[in-house]
Amino acid sequence: xxxxxxxxxxxxLVALVATATLAxxxxxxxxxxxxxxxxxxxxxEKTTISAGDTVKFVNADDTVHSVVAQDGAFHSDGLDTDDxxxxxxxxxGTFDYHCGLHPFMTGEIIVN
Ligand SMILES: [Cu+2]
Numbered sequence: 001x002x003x004x005x006x007x008x009x010x011x012x013l014v015a016l017v018a019t020a021t022l023a024x025x026x027x028x029x030x031x032x033x034x035x036x037x038x039x040x041x042x043x044x045e046k047t048t049i050s051a052g053d054t055v056k057f058v059n060a061d062d063t064v065h066s067v068v069a070q071d072g073a074f075h076s077d078g079l080d081t082d083d084x085x086x087x088x089x090x091x092x093g094t095f096d097y098h099c100g101l102h103p104f105m106t107g108e109i110i111v112n
Contacts, residue, residue, distance in 0.1 A: 030052045030053055030054065030088075031050075031053050032053070032054045032055075033049050033053060033056070034055075034057075034058055035057045035107065036057075036058050037058065037059045037060060037065045037067075037099075037105075038061055039061065040065075040102060040105055042057075042097075042099075042105060042107035045106070045107050046107070046108045046110065047107070047109050047110070048109075048112065049109065049110070049112070050112055051089060051090055051091060051092050052090060053111075054087065054088045055086065055087055056084050056085070057079070057084060057085045057086070058082070058083075058084045059079040059081060059082065059084070060081070060082070061081065062081055064079060064080055064101060065078070065099045065101060065102065065105070066078050066079060066099055066101055067079070067085050067087075068099070068100040069097050070095070070096040070097060071095070071096075073095065074087045074097075078100075078101070089111045091111065092111050092112055094109070094110050094111075095108065095110075095111065096108050097109070
């Protein structure tokens with residue numbers, strides 16, 4: 001009786017373990033990091049990520065901002081309140097960026 005119950009549940013258990021392993025390993029490879037634009041500043045100003053990660057810039061201000069890479073690698077449209085712009089960094093290095101409308105707003109993404 002007891003062994004019959006175990007045999008019945010074994011495939012389900014294997015499927016559950018496989019699903020749990022997948023759920024844990026996929027986000028570990030590429031994560032999404034949020035940079036908030038607030039009070040005319042990028043927060044955090046310096047963000048360290050791993051190659052393959054995505055940075056999501058979210059505008060929390062009531063003013064339109066944009067995100068422009070110093071080296072021209074990316075250039076967002078004007079972001080209204082609550083709008084966002086995402087960019088995946090595939091190579092290691094230090095990437096400086098600023099707001100296209102307010103050049104004094106600067107930030108840095110460090111990709112390891
Ligand atoms: Cu701005």
